[in-house]
Amino acid sequence: MKEIAxxxxxxxxxxxxxxxxxxxxxxSLAVPFSSGFRIRQTVGCLLVFYMLVLMxxxxxxxRYGRIADSGAVYHYNLIPFAEIRRFWTYREQLGSFxxxxxxxxxxxxxxxxxxxxxxxxxxxxxxxxxxxxxxTLSLCAEAIQLVTKVGCFDVDDLILNTLGAFLxxxxxxxxxxxxxxxxxxxx
Numbered sequence: 001m002k003e004i005a006x007x008x009x010x011x012x013x014x015x016x017x018x019x020x021x022x023x024x025x026x027x028s029l030a031v032p033f034s035s036g037f038r039i040r041q042t043v044g045c046l047l048v049f050y051m052l053v054l055m056x057x058x059x060x061x062x063r064y065g066r067i068a069d070s071g072a073v074y075h076y077n078l079i080p081f082a083e084i085r086r087f088w089t090y091r092e093q094l095g096s097f098x099x100x101x102x103x104x105x106x107x108x109x110x111x112x113x114x115x116x117x118x119x120x121x122x123x124x125x126x127x128x129x130x131x132x133x134x135x136t137l138s139l140c141a142e143a144i145q146l147v148t149k150v151g152c153f154d155v156d157d158l159i160l161n162t163l164g165a166f167l168x169x170x171x172x173x174x175x176x177x178x179x180x181x182x183x184x185x186x187x
Contacts, residue, residue, distance in 0.1 A: 047116040076153040083156040106160035114168025134165025
């Protein structure tokens with residue numbers, strides 16, 4: 001305590017301004033941003049890249065039937081769990097690729113969204129907000145598919161995509177806890 005008071009007296013005598021509490025203890029200002037900011041910035045770039053890739057697969061990928069055909073009859077599903085049940089019932093006839101792509105692909109496709117969004121935006125570190133954001137993003141993608149008649153509007157995709165976003169959030173929470181236990185601080 002006595003040492004702090006002596007430093008304050010010397011500072012006043014020399015005419016120096018009081019140091020800002022956020023800058024306290026920094027020897028150099030050569031690195032203007034904290035490592036937490038750089039991590040969020042990098043993860044933010046990953047999130048943007050992920051969103052672009054996701055939109056490609058949801059709207060433009062020919063391999064997954066994303067071709068607009070004006071002559072074809074457009075199909076949609078508004079009954080929850082109907083397509084999931086159909087894929088489960090006919091999984092042997094459809095083949096494992098179609099089964100896993102439809103069921104697990106929808107979950108895996110939105111997993112990174114639930115993991116990366118709370119890493120970038122501290123305000124999004126709530127399970128409810130991630131559920132709502134995942135549902136909103138999925139609804140936007142499905143609505144675009146409905147309007148442009150590319151792909152197929154499916155309420156089961158909304159369910160599976162939202163589940164994927166929430167599982168991604170749970171993985172973020174687990175990784176965040178493990179990191180805090182190991183490093184002992186929040187980023």
